[in-house]
Amino acid sequence: MRLxxxxxxxxxxxxxxxxxxxxxxxxxxxxxxxxxxxLSYLEQLFAKLRxxxxxxxxRGPGGGYRLSRGGGEIFVAQIIDAVNExxxxxxxxxxxxxxxxxxxxxxxxxxxxxxQIHQFLSQISLxxxxxxxxxxxxSARQDARTQAQGETLSVAEL
Amino acid sequence: MRLxxxxxxxxxxxxxxxxxxxxxxxxxxxxxxxxxxxLSYLEQLFAKLRxxxxxxxxRGPGGGYRLSRGGGEIFVAQIIDAVNExxxxxxxxxxxxxxxxxxxxxxxxxxxxxxQIHQFLSQISLxxxxxxxxxxxxSARQDARTQAQGETLSVAEL
DNA sequence: CAATAACCCAGTAATTTAGTCAATTATAAG
DNA sequence: CTTATAATTGACTAAATTACTGGGTTATTG
Numbered sequence: 001m002r003l004x005x006x007x008x009x010x011x012x013x014x015x016x017x018x019x020x021x022x023x024x025x026x027x028x029x030x031x032x033x034x035x036x037x038x039l040s041y042l043e044q045l046f047a048k049l050r051x052x053x054x055x056x057x058x059r060g061p062g063g064g065y066r067l068s069r070g071g072g073e074i075f076v077a078q079i080i081d082a083v084n085e086x087x088x089x090x091x092x093x094x095x096x097x098x099x100x101x102x103x104x105x106x107x108x109x110x111x112x113x114x115x116q117i118h119q120f121l122s123q124i125s126l127x128x129x130x131x132x133x134x135x136x137x138x139s140a141r142q143d144a145r146t147q148a149q150g151e152t153l154s155v156a157e158l
Numbered sequence: 159m160r161l162x163x164x165x166x167x168x169x170x171x172x173x174x175x176x177x178x179x180x181x182x183x184x185x186x187x188x189x190x191x192x193x194x195x196x197l198s199y200l201e202q203l204f205a206k207l208r209x210x211x212x213x214x215x216x217r218g219p220g221g222g223y224r225l226s227r228g229g230g231e232i233f234v235a236q237i238i239d240a241v242n243e244x245x246x247x248x249x250x251x252x253x254x255x256x257x258x259x260x261x262x263x264x265x266x267x268x269x270x271x272x273x274q275i276h277q278f279l280s281q282i283s284l285x286x287x288x289x290x291x292x293x294x295x296x297s298a299r300q301d302a303r304t305q306a307q308g309e310t311l312s313v314a315e316l
Numbered sequence: 317c318a319a320t321a322a323c324c325c326a327g328t329a330a331t332t333t334a335g336t337c338a339a340t341t342a343t344a345a346g
Numbered sequence: 347c348t349t350a351t352a353a354t355t356g357a358c359t360a361a362a363t364t365a366c367t368g369g370g371t372t373a374t375t376g
Contacts, residue, residue: 001161002161003159003160003161003162003272003275004160004161004162004163004332004333005333005334006332006333006334008268009333009334011268011271012264012265015267016264027351027352027353028350028352028353029351031321035264037334038334038336039335040334040335040336040337041178041333041334041335043353043354043355044335045251046353047353047354047355048341050353057346057352057353057354058352058353059341059342059343059347059351059352059354060341060342060343060344060345060350060351060352060353061343061344061345061350061351061352062343062344062345062351062352063342063343063344063351063352063353064352064353065353067374076271081285090354095338106170106173106174106193107170109173109287109290110166110169111168111232112290113169113279113282114161116278117161117275117279117372120273120274120275120278121271124271129267132267132270162363162364163364163365164363167364167365181347183321185321185322186321186322186364187320187321195365196365196366196367197366197367198365198366198367198368199332199364199365199366201322201323201324202366204323205323205324208322208323208368215321215322215323216321216322216374217320217321217322217323217372217373217374217375218319218320218321218322218372218373218374218375219319219320219321219374219375219376220320220321220374220375221320221321221322221373221374221375222321222322223322274343317376318375318376319374319375319376320361320373320374320375320376321372321373321374321375322371322372322373322374323370323371323372323373324369324371324372325368325369325370325371326367326369326370327366327368327372328365328366328367328368329354329364329365329366329367330363330364330366331362331363331364331365332361332362332363332364332376333360333361333362333363334359334360334362335352335358335359335360335361336347336357336359336360337356337357337358337359338355338356338358339354339355339356339357340353340354340355340356341352341353341354341355342350342351342352342353342354342359343350343352343353343355344349344350344351344352345348345349345350345351346347346348346349346350
């Protein structure tokens with residue numbers, strides 16, 4: 001499990017789909033415009049997302065992408081895994097060159113750690129994020145009116 | 159919070175320190191030999207670890223590095239943060255170019271997510287890992303004797 | 317003084333990220 | 347049928363990050 005900007009782009013794009021794709025398919029050009037991600041980079045990402053059955057495509061005018069299923073059944077971990085593809089474990093994925101058990105054990109430990117993160121992100125669905133979003137935007141507007149109190153600083157930045 | 163191999167190297171090296179540095183300081187050459195990380199790369203990593211007060215150094219013959227405090231007071235998140243340094247949020251760290259509130263909100267959401275991972279890794283200390291390690295190595299030896307039963311496959315690989 | 321090992325710095329190969337460009341293919345609409 | 351739209355494919359490149367090399371210096375122990 002790697003956590004890089006690439007995964008963030010993918011999650012952002014998928015969230016955009018979840019937010020805007022309820023009626024009609026969403027074109028990558030739209031996502032590119034809204035989320036400020038280059039069209040060609042989106043193409044690369046969505047090729048992988050499609051191969052991993054997270055989205056379906058509709059060609060031609062009015063076409064674009066749709067979530068392959070409900071937002072409640074697509075999880076953040078799946079999205080990140082899809083675009084990171086072929087993470088090949090840790091350079092010590094069973095086949096490789098751990099001289100002593102010791103080395104391999106620290107690797108194994110790291111796998112444990114990232115596996116737990118993976119499980120954490122496997123529990124968060126796009127639907128969860130959409131909901132959370134609405135909650136936050138509401139509370140953000142409330143904060144703007146009632147003057148933020150300090151804890152809500154990061155929200156007030158917007 | 160980024161999760162890359164760089165952070166894994168740092169955690170592995172720090173764990174090596176925790177395991178072998180109880181008596182005397184541990185030289186980077188030793189860690190390099192045991193963990194198969196290039197000496198110069200370790201130098202880079204430890205420069206950052208030292209700047210972040212996670213290790214102390216002893217120069218001269220017999221010198222090396224020590225944990226700056228007990229393994230129970232050094233957490234995985236601190237190690238990863240130390241070597242990743244200057245993560246500058248998400249390209250939208252307050253100062254930047256979010257055209258609409260919308261974009262900024264997806265960013266904020268991602269921050270939330272990685273913040274939760276950060277908190278998770280902030281609860282795991284080196285001491286926890288050392289303990290876990292011992293438990294695993296013991297159970298690994300037990301499994302080797304009693305013939306592993308399937309679930310313990312990854313341990314049995316060693 | 318000599319050996320050790322941290323410390324520092326400049327450079328560089330390899331990989332990943334991010335993006336460009338140029339085609340081709342499917343399809344809806346006129 | 348033609349045209350515009352938008353996915354799809356692929357090759358190629360720029361920038362950033364990761365991982366590493368090598369050369370030096372400084373402090374310390376024996």
